[in-house]
Amino acid sequence: MSGFAPDQPGAMVRASPNFGPRREGFRPEIILLHYTGMTTGAGAEDWLCNPASEVSSHYLVHEDGRIVQMVRESDRAWHAGQSSWRGVTDINSQSIGIEVVNPGPLAGHPPFPPRQIAAVISLCQGIVARHRIRPEMVLGHSDVAPGRKIDPGERFPWRALARAGVGHFVAPARHRRGAALQPGDEGQEVTRLQAMLASYGYGLETGGTYDGATKTVVSAFQLHFRPKKVDGIADPATRETLQRLLAALPSRVGERAA
Structure with missing residues (x-):
């Protein structure tokens, strides 16, 4: 039937x-x-x-x-x-x-x-x-x-x-040396990371502390956009990939489609 x-x-x-x-x-x-x-x-x-x-x-x-x-x-x-x-x-x-x-x-x-x-x-x-x-x-x-x-x-x-024209994706940034943001970190760089993830669409508060919720969302982001290493640590390649995605958005994030 x-x-x-x-x-x-x-x-x-x-x-x-x-x-x-x-x-x-x-x-x-x-x-x-x-x-x-x-x-x-x-x-x-x-x-x-x-x-x-x-x-x-x-x-x-x-x-x-x-x-x-x-x-x-x-x-x-x-x-x-x-x-x-x-x-x-x-x-x-x-x-x-x-x-x-x-x-x-x-x-x-x-x-x-x-x-x-x-x-x-x-x-x-x-x-x-x-x-x-x-x-x-x-x-x-x-x-x-x-x-x-x-x-x-x-x-x-x-x-x-x-x-094939389905979805939004950029080539993941290559691994490079540099300081990673990780659980326990605090400050403006953490706030900036949280704000970028929230701007893309993830449900995350921008409190400036790299807490468990931030690690969980970073892992989710990596699963989709940087799957070779999914560990919840915002290394330079993860942050650069996120920046590239935001820069390449075809429309402004934060507005529902008309």
Whole structure:
């Protein structure tokens, strides 16, 4: 039983009961990417369509490139959980969720197959066109829920998506010698780091102390933009990569799309 016509051409439909209306005044402005973190794609699909799970996503992309739509793009799927971005805390009302079949830590973070990533790119391109999603609003679950979630993980090919016109990405800065900011540090440089992360969209207070929350957000930033070394330490390469991202923003951060 399909239940509705797919928004994405070529997608199969398996309707999930786990959805509701978007909050008044909200529309899709974020593409939020996840990995399933389960042993099989079939098991993940069943779970996302099981009313007992109380979770869902708009799409599931299997390892062979098959795309399954479970919730209409106009509706609010239940995939983000407790999260925030640019001060918005109801990410489910603001996003379209895509679950990418991958076991993650259950199998040592295996790579994503090329056919699967090609399907993810095509799907994202369609969503971007339908909803005018801005590049910097293509995010991972770890971006909006630092510390609570790590998906889609350090093996997710953000660079490949950006080359296809999906998402905002710059080449990570090369490692170089220099003082790192780390837990326990205080002062203007820490405040500046926190302000840059908050300006990009991460939920972080600018108190001037490199506390646990700051380390957690730096780790989330590294997962997405500097995955070769994810340690929560703001070394010079991490800070330079963040500066490059902010300088390359195609639109001003801090404003919701019109």
